[in-house]
Amino acid sequence: MKELRSIWWSRGSVVIIDQRLLPKKLKYLRIRTAKEMAKAIKDMAIRGAPAIGVAAAMGLALTAYRCKARNREVFLKRLRRSAEILRATRPTAVNLFWAIERIMKIAEESETVEEIRKNVINEALKMAEEDVETNKKLGRNGAKLIKDGDKILTHCNAGALATVGYGTVLGVIRAAVEQGKSIMVYACETRPKLQGARLTVWELMRDGIKVKLITDNMAAFLMQRGEIDKVIVGADRIIAKTGHVINKIGTLSHAIAAKFYNIPFYIAAPFSSIDFEHNLDEIVIEERDPREVLYVGKERIAPKGTEVWNPAFDITPPELISGIITERGVYRPEELKELSSGAGGRGE
Amino acid sequence: MKELRSIWWSRGSVVIIDQRLLPKKLKYLRIRTAKEMAKAIKDMAIRGAPAIGVAAAMGLALTAYRCKARNREVFLKRLRRSAEILRATRPTAVNLFWAIERIMKIAEESETVEEIRKNVINEALKMAEEDVETNKKLGRNGAKLIKDGDKILTHCNAGALATVGYGTVLGVIRAAVEQGKSIMVYACETRPKLQGARLTVWELMRDGIKVKLITDNMAAFLMQRGEIDKVIVGADRIIAKTGHVINKIGTLSHAIAAKFYNIPFYIAAPFSSIDFEHNLDEIVIEERDPREVLYVGKERIAPKGTEVWNPAFDITPPELISGIITERGVYRPEELKELSSGAGGRGE
Numbered sequence: 001m002k003e004l005r006s007i008w009w010s011r012g013s014v015v016i017i018d019q020r021l022l023p024k025k026l027k028y029l030r031i032r033t034a035k036e037m038a039k040a041i042k043d044m045a046i047r048g049a050p051a052i053g054v055a056a057a058m059g060l061a062l063t064a065y066r067c068k069a070r071n072r073e074v075f076l077k078r079l080r081r082s083a084e085i086l087r088a089t090r091p092t093a094v095n096l097f098w099a100i101e102r103i104m105k106i107a108e109e110s111e112t113v114e115e116i117r118k119n120v121i122n123e124a125l126k127m128a129e130e131d132v133e134t135n136k137k138l139g140r141n142g143a144k145l146i147k148d149g150d151k152i153l154t155h156c157n158a159g160a161l162a163t164v165g166y167g168t169v170l171g172v173i174r175a176a177v178e179q180g181k182s183i184m185v186y187a188c189e190t191r192p193k194l195q196g197a198r199l200t201v202w203e204l205m206r207d208g209i210k211v212k213l214i215t216d217n218m219a220a221f222l223m224q225r226g227e228i229d230k231v232i233v234g235a236d237r238i239i240a241k242t243g244h245v246i247n248k249i250g251t252l253s254h255a256i257a258a259k260f261y262n263i264p265f266y267i268a269a270p271f272s273s274i275d276f277e278h279n280l281d282e283i284v285i286e287e288r289d290p291r292e293v294l295y296v297g298k299e300r301i302a303p304k305g306t307e308v309w310n311p312a313f314d315i316t317p318p319e320l321i322s323g324i325i326t327e328r329g330v331y332r333p334e335e336l337k338e339l340s341s342g343a344g345g346r347g348e
Numbered sequence: 349m350k351e352l353r354s355i356w357w358s359r360g361s362v363v364i365i366d367q368r369l370l371p372k373k374l375k376y377l378r379i380r381t382a383k384e385m386a387k388a389i390k391d392m393a394i395r396g397a398p399a400i401g402v403a404a405a406m407g408l409a410l411t412a413y414r415c416k417a418r419n420r421e422v423f424l425k426r427l428r429r430s431a432e433i434l435r436a437t438r439p440t441a442v443n444l445f446w447a448i449e450r451i452m453k454i455a456e457e458s459e460t461v462e463e464i465r466k467n468v469i470n471e472a473l474k475m476a477e478e479d480v481e482t483n484k485k486l487g488r489n490g491a492k493l494i495k496d497g498d499k500i501l502t503h504c505n506a507g508a509l510a511t512v513g514y515g516t517v518l519g520v521i522r523a524a525v526e527q528g529k530s531i532m533v534y535a536c537e538t539r540p541k542l543q544g545a546r547l548t549v550w551e552l553m554r555d556g557i558k559v560k561l562i563t564d565n566m567a568a569f570l571m572q573r574g575e576i577d578k579v580i581v582g583a584d585r586i587i588a589k590t591g592h593v594i595n596k597i598g599t600l601s602h603a604i605a606a607k608f609y610n611i612p613f614y615i616a617a618p619f620s621s622i623d624f625e626h627n628l629d630e631i632v633i634e635e636r637d638p639r640e641v642l643y644v645g646k647e648r649i650a651p652k653g654t655e656v657w658n659p660a661f662d663i664t665p666p667e668l669i670s671g672i673i674t675e676r677g678v679y680r681p682e683e684l685k686e687l688s689s690g691a692g693g694r695g696e
Contacts, residue, residue, distance in 0.1 A: 023651040186657075189641070189649065191539060191563035197650040205651055212655045215539035215641055217564040217598030221662035224600065250565030252572065253601055256608045293537070293563055297647035301537065302545040303371040303553055307560045309534075314569035 004160040004203065006051050007058065009125055012065050014058045016046045019161055019195075023202040033066065034059040034082035041089040041096075044193065048162020049236045049273055050135075053095030054128050056086040060103045061124035064117045075113045079104065079120070091284040092246060092313050093236040094275045099127060131164040134270045135171040137327040142172030142232070142268055145323070145330070148181040150229040153219055156190045156248035157199035158234030158268060168268040169232045170203060172325060177209055185211040186228065188219055190250060192292040192310065216250045220257040231258045232325075235269035236313055237283060240276045243318030243333025246283060249311055255320035264322040271326050276340055286312040352508040352551065354399050355406065357473055360413050362406045364394045367509055367543075371550040381414065382407040382430035389437040389444075392541065396510020397584045397621055398483075401443030402476050404434040408451045409472035412465045423461045427452065427468070439632040440594060440661050441584040442623045447475060479512040482618045483519040485675040490520030490580070490616055493671070493678070496529040498577040501567055504538045504596035505547035506582030506616060516616040517580045518551060520673060525557055533559040534576065536567055538598060540640040540658065564598050568605040579606045580673075583617035584661055585631060588624045591666030591681025594631060597659055603668035612670040619674050624688055634660040 007016045014031045020043070021027050029045055031037050037059030040046050046055050063082040069075040083100050090096060106123045110116040146152070152173060156162075159170035166174060176183050185204055190196035197213055204211040214222065222228050231254055237246040245251070245267050258265040275283075290308035294300060302308075318333035331339070355364045362379045368391070369375050377393055379385050385407030388394050394403050411430040417423040431448045438444060454471045458464040494500070500521060504510075507518035514522060524531050533552055538544035545561055552559040562570065570576050579602055585594040593599070593615050606613040623631075638656035642648060650656075666681035679687070 024648070188565075189539070191537070191565060194649050197654075201654050202651050205653065212657055213641060213650055214657050215564070215597070217536075217539060217601050218657065218659065218662075220601040220604055221597065221659060222657075224663065249563070249569065253565050253568040253605060256568055256605050257601060260604045260608070293561060296644035296649065299645035299647045300372070301542050301644065302561055303550050305553065306545075306549050309560055309562050309566065309570075311566065311569060314566075315572065 003165055004206065005165045006161045007046060007055055007128065007164055009058060009061070009128070014062060016040060016055065017161065018045045019047060019199060020045055022198050032062060034063045034085060037062065038085045038089050041086070047195070048157065049093035049095040049234065050131055050163040050168065050270055051161070052090065052093055053099035053272060054131055054164050056096050057099045057103050057124040057127050059086050060100065061121045064120035070113055072113055072116070075116055076107060079107050090286055092286045095272050098272050102127070128164045131270070132166050134327040135163055135166040135168055136175070138168055138268060138270060138325055139166065139171035139175030141327065141330055142266070142325040143175035143179055145266065145325070146172065146176040146181060146183065146230070150181070151184045151186065151227055153186045153188065153222065153228045153231045153254065154200065155188045155196060155216070155233045155250050155254055157195040157203070159200055159203040161199050161203060162234060168234050168270065170200070172232055172268050173209065174207065183209065185209060186222060187211050187213050188216045188250065188254070189213060190248060191216055194296070195248070216253070219254050223257050223261040223263055228263055230264050230266060231255070232266045232268050235267050235273045238267065238269060238274045238324065238336065239278065239280050239283070240274050240336040240339065242280055243321065243336055244280050245316045245321060245333070246285070246313050247316065249314050252314040252316050255316045259320050265320055266323050266325055267321060268325040271328055274336060280315065285315070288312050351513055352554065353513045354509045355394060355403055355476065355512055357406060357409070357476070362410060364388060364403065365509065366393045367395060367547060368393055370546050380410060382411045382433060385410065386433045386437050389434070395543070396505065397441035397443040397582065398479055398511040398516065398618055399509070400438065400441055401447035401620060402472070402479055402512050404444050405447045405451050405472040405475050407434050408448065409469045412468035418461055420461055420464070423464055424455060427455050438634055440634045443620050446620050450475070476512045479618070480514050482675040483511055483514040483516055484523070486516055486616060486618060486673055487514060487519035487523030489675065489678055490614070490673040491523035491527055493614065493673070494520065494524040494529060494531065494578070498529070499532045499534065499575055501534045501536065501570065501576045501579045501602065502548060503536045503544060503564070503581045503598050503602055505543040505551070507548055507551040509547050509551060510582060515551070516582050516618065518548070520580060520616050521557060522555065531557065533557060534570060535559050535561050536564045536598065536602070537561060538596060539564055542644070543596070564601070567602050571605050571609040571611055576611055578612050578614060579603070580614045580616050583615050583621045586615065586617060586622045586672065586684065587626065587628050587631070588622050588684040588687065590628055591669065591684055592628050593664045593669060593681070594633070594661050595664065597662050600662040600664050603664045607668050613668055614671050614673055615669060616673040619676055622684060628663065633663070636660050
């Protein structure tokens with residue numbers, strides 16, 4: 001089967017899988033402007049930290065492709081405006097800001113309108129290709145930690161759909177399976193938006209990898225029964241200064257339970273998910289619409305007037321994390337502060 | 349507003365609230381036979397350990413009311429047959445077996461058909477009344493642990509709907525509120541069947557008690573933020589010999605997180621939920637239909653062919669439990685083995 005891609009450039013527009021409709025429908029959305037891309041990110045038609053990074057870069061590429069301005073300053077102004085709209089979509093994942101910065105730097109450094117256009121589009125396409133390569137390296141680094149027969153718990157979707165392709169957590173699992181290891185995945189459904197049930201199960205079944213679905217609150221009981229050998233989850237932002245990991249709501253709960261039962265708890269994320277700049281208290285944890293909790297599809301689950309708290313992410317402290325699997329190697333959380341985004345790092 | 353009751357005897361039949369339809373519809377089911385009652389228990393039209401105990405007793409009362417046999421042995425045989433059907437509904441909650449045993453003992457000790465009929469019906473009605481009294485005592489015992497301004501996390505529904513009335517966990521909260529304490533409840537939605545979202549939120553809003561809904565996987569993050577002062581949950585079976593508590597799936601996860609954040613974790617349950625006889629490894633943890641996970645109402649959440657694990661309960665070890673609140677007092681889990689079901693106990 002063809003390798004799954006979540007996003008690609010197609011003749012002056014960008015095509016994404018509309019992940020809100022999975023697994024019921026595999027439908028593609030054609031996106032023509034940065035504004036449309038911003039909406040797709042905000043509404044979570046595309047989601048996952050690495051994927052929204054590339055989506056934002058592609059959003060800027062769309063502006064570069066369409067902008068008719070001939071004056072360099074006007075052209076840059078349009079790009080800056082698009083960057084602003086894209087930055088305002090989701091506050092927590094660092095990849096979004098990293099990607100926009102990377103593209104805007106290229107743009108500002110280019111000399112003519114034609115060069116800006118060409119360089120921005122090329123850089124966005126390059127980032128998409130890099131993402132897949134990064135994940136394959138990350139996958140190989142992670143697969144070394146995986147034993148034949150391992151039962152692995154994961155949360156949310158850190159798969160091909162959360163990246164451009166191959167995935168981070170699911171990249172590790174795919175690499176282990178490609179090495180001939182027999183792996184069983186327990187996918188937590190991941191309330192409220194059910195990315196585990198809808199996306200992770202779908203991706204793994206598509207690849208013929210063994211997967212069983214549980215509700216999030218069953219994970220600790222599986223661990224108690226000795227059914228989980230490792231937990232691997234993604235990251236939306238890793239704070240290098242302290243080693244805290246911000247990831248999909250529910251991650252913390254699994255990390256605490258894994259610690260209680262002495263089960264290794266790994267993060268799998270590209271280097272671009274590491275924030276070398278901010279302190280934890282500077283990060284905004286996105287709170288989303290209460291209706292995400294109150295409804296599953298069209299089914300309302302609680303009385304009218306119910307008050308809801310709906311944070312999209314939580315924070316896992318470094319003492320609960322066994323290792324952070326990246327394309328450059330596997331790090332302990334406390335090692336990150338000694339690195340920098342430019343450093344070569346270890347491993348591959 | 350009238351005090352909520354989940355079940356009552358009404359002119360030779362039993363009326364229950366059909367809890368599957370809440371909060372959308374408050375509909376009553378009229379039940380005429382033990383077999384109908386068994387179906388209502390199995391399908392979770394009525395649920396909650398204390399409630400299904402009384403429901404089973406009332407099921408036997410229906411057999412006693414309707415049975416036309418004039419021969420004592422035939423009459424008892426019919427009752428034993430009903431008891432068997434009721435026992436086969438749900439394996440985990442001990443109250444079901446306790447209630448059936450209590451009624452059958454009365455029946456077997458009665459001398460004539462008329463006496464059996466009268467005694468069985470009276471005992472079932474007495475058990476229903478006792479349940480509410482028990483919960484009010486339990487509530488007062490628990491309320492002593494609650495401070496003005498406490499934010500309390502609960503899981504599933506251990507309210508009036510899980511008992512005959514007043515509730516165990518919600519009984520503690522109601523008693524604290526009756527004492528003038530200001531309480532805020534965080535209700536975990538409780539996947540897969542959403543008793544927290546559907547029933548606990550509904551009950552508390554009906555009583556004007558402050559409640560906020562979260563998904564189960566948000567609880568640890570709330571604790572990390574210092575937003576939870578106490579966790580109180582119910583029990584389906586408490587193993588006296590070792591102090592383990594079997595309760596709704598998800599309980600263990602909250603208990604581990606509460607320990608990690610040094611938050612008191614209480615069980616609220618009547619003495620009839622304590623199993624003085626069995627060892628933990630003798631207890632069957634009910635596994636229910638995968639469709640409970642795969643569907644929310646009519647919405648399917650995962651691909652066709654998805655494998656699911658759906659245990660209805662989990663097991664919390666005694667070292668995670670701060671206290672067990674009963675109608676006879678508050679016990680540490682390790683104290684239970686020194687008690688017996690007949691003992692007077694402490695407190696009220």
